[in-house]
Amino acid sequence: MKLYGHPMSTCTRKVLTVLAEKGHEAEFVLVDLMKGEQKSPENLARNPFGVVPTLEDDDFTIYESRAIIRYLDQRLPGTPLTPTELRARGRMEQWISVEQSYLSTPAVTIMLQRLFMPMRGQQTDEEKVKAASAEVARTLDVVDRALASQDYLAGSSYSLADISWMPYLHALAVAKAGELITARPHVAAWWKRLSERPSWVKVAS
Numbered sequence: 001m002k003l004y005g006h007p008m009s010t011c012t013r014k015v016l017t018v019l020a021e022k023g024h025e026a027e028f029v030l031v032d033l034m035k036g037e038q039k040s041p042e043n044l045a046r047n048p049f050g051v052v053p054t055l056e057d058d059d060f061t062i063y064e065s066r067a068i069i070r071y072l073d074q075r076l077p078g079t080p081l082t083p084t085e086l087r088a089r090g091r092m093e094q095w096i097s098v099e100q101s102y103l104s105t106p107a108v109t110i111m112l113q114r115l116f117m118p119m120r121g122q123q124t125d126e127e128k129v130k131a132a133s134a135e136v137a138r139t140l141d142v143v144d145r146a147l148a149s150q151d152y153l154a155g156s157s158y159s160l161a162d163i164s165w166m167p168y169l170h171a172l173a174v175a176k177a178g179e180l181i182t183a184r185p186h187v188a189a190w191w192k193r194l195s196e197r198p199s200w201v202k203v204a205s
């Protein structure tokens, strides 16, 4: 298997976390986002949207991080990351959808504004950070209420839903927006549980 991605990319990190949870090594092929390699003809041939990640499994190529993690969970041996019980599986899908709809975009906006703009010698637009932080806060308020009565998003067991949220929580922490996590007790305890897992320690290092 080959994973085309970038180690700092949130979407690539979801895939790397699933591989680490399954104890499976894929060949990692760097697509250097800093050099714009995602728009190269080679990358566009495997991912027509000109982004990362993309997974190659023999003659099968798949892109879109959330599709890749579902594929890998079924494809690889190891602890299943999808609950078999119908309602728990429904919850897992609900929270993956919430991440995609209401978390990833504002969290990435904060990361781009606070980390990448200064790296490029440009100024952070604090108005954009403020608007994105309000969106993230609304989402985390909802998840904080859910986590008051369960340890993980799907219920009692860790699943693909937790994995899909982790890179964005990490992005908030490194973009000096960690108070969005620490101000919410159940989100803070959940993030501590998730970020101490050996899979995430490996991916984040």
Ligand SMILES: N[C@@H](CCC(=O)N[C@@H](CS)C(=O)NCC(=O)O)C(=O)O
Binding pocket: 009, 010, 011, 012, 033, 038, 050, 051, 052, 053, 063, 064, 065, 066
């Ligand atoms: N929906 C896609 C989003 C992929 C995406 O936006 N990847 C980012 C890195 S996390 C990227 O390649 N950005 C470079 C660009 O947009 O040119 C997925 O989940 O895989």
